[in-house]
Amino acid sequence: MLTQQIQIADVAGLHARPATEFVKRAQSVQSQVTLVCRGREANGKSILSILALGAISGENLTLRVEGPDEVAALRMLGTQLNSLLNAVEEA
Amino acid sequence: MLFSEDQILMDLTVTTKEELIRQLVLQAAASGKVTNVEEVIASVLKREAMSSTGFGKGIAIPHGQTEAVLEPSLWVGKTRTRIEWNSLDGEPVQIVFLILVPATAQSEHLNILAQLARKLMHDEFVESIHSTTSAKEMMDILSQSIQ
Numbered sequence: 001m002l003t004q005q006i007q008i009a010d011v012a013g014l015h016a017r018p019a020t021e022f023v024k025r026a027q028s029v030q031s032q033v034t035l036v037c038r039g040r041e042a043n044g045k046s047i048l049s050i051l052a053l054g055a056i057s058g059e060n061l062t063l064r065v066e067g068p069d070e071v072a073a074l075r076m077l078g079t080q081l082n083s084l085l086n087a088v089e090e091a
Numbered sequence: 092m093l094f095s096e097d098q099i100l101m102d103l104t105v106t107t108k109e110e111l112i113r114q115l116v117l118q119a120a121a122s123g124k125v126t127n128v129e130e131v132i133a134s135v136l137k138r139e140a141m142s143s144t145g146f147g148k149g150i151a152i153p154h155g156q157t158e159a160v161l162e163p164s165l166w167v168g169k170t171r172t173r174i175e176w177n178s179l180d181g182e183p184v185q186i187v188f189l190i191l192v193p194a195t196a197q198s199e200h201l202n203i204l205a206q207l208a209r210k211l212m213h214d215e216f217v218e219s220i221h222s223t224t225s226a227k228e229m230m231d232i233l234s235q236s237i238q
Contacts, residue, residue: 014201016204048211054205056197
C-alpha cells in the first residue's frame with residue numbers, strides 16, 4: 001500500500017471536472033484507489049463517491065493505492081491529481 | 092434553504108439536453124432567481140461541453156456559475172423518455188439536477204453536489220427518485236436529503 005498527500009490549491013475545490021478526469025484514469029489501473037479527506041474515504045474509481053467528499057480548497061487529500069501495479073499507479077495518479085488541483089483554472 | 096416544489100419539473104417532453112436545460116433555466120427565471128436566461132444556458136452548456144455531468148444511473152448534475160444567477164439554487168427535471176447525455180456509464184439520462192450559483196460563490200456548488208452525490212451512491216434512493224411520478228413525491232424524497 002502506498003500513499004501520497006495532496007493539498008487542494010484550486011479555489012473551486014475537488015469539483016466535478018477534475019474528479020471526472022481522475023476517475024477515468026483511476027479506472028485504468030488494477031490497484032484499489034482510495035481518496036481520504038477529513039477521515040472520509042472515497043472509492044477513487046467512483047465519481048459519486050469522490051464528489052460525496054465535498055473536498056474544498058485548502059483541504060488535504062490522501063491518495064492511497066493498493067494492488068499489483070501500485071507503484072506505477074501512485075506515480076501516475078499522484079501526478080495527475082496534483083496537476084488537476086493546482087492548475088489555475090477558470091471557474 | 093434553496094428548495095421548493097416549484098423547482099421540480101416532471102414529465103418533460105424534451106428530447107435533448109439543451110431543451111431540458113432551457114426548461115429548467117426558464118423556470119429559474121420565472122422564479123426571479125436568474126436575470127438573463129441565455130447567459131445562464133450558455134454557462135451550463137459551456138461547462139457541459141468540457142466534461143459530461145452524466146454521472147451514471149440515468150442521472151446528470153449540470154451546473155452553471157455566472158453573474159446572471161442571483162442566489163444558489165437547485166432545479167430538478169424528470170423527462171418522459173431518456174435522453175442522450177454522453178454519460179460516464181454510457182446510459183441515457185432521465186433525471187437532471189441543475190445547480191445554479193452566482194459568479195461569486197465559492198463552495199456552495201460543491202456542497203450541494205456533495206449532498207446529492209452522497210444520496211445518489213445509494214441504489215435505493217436512485218430507484219425511489221426514478222419511480223416518482225409527481226413533483227410532490229419528488230419533493231418529499233429530496234427534502235429529506237438536501238439541506
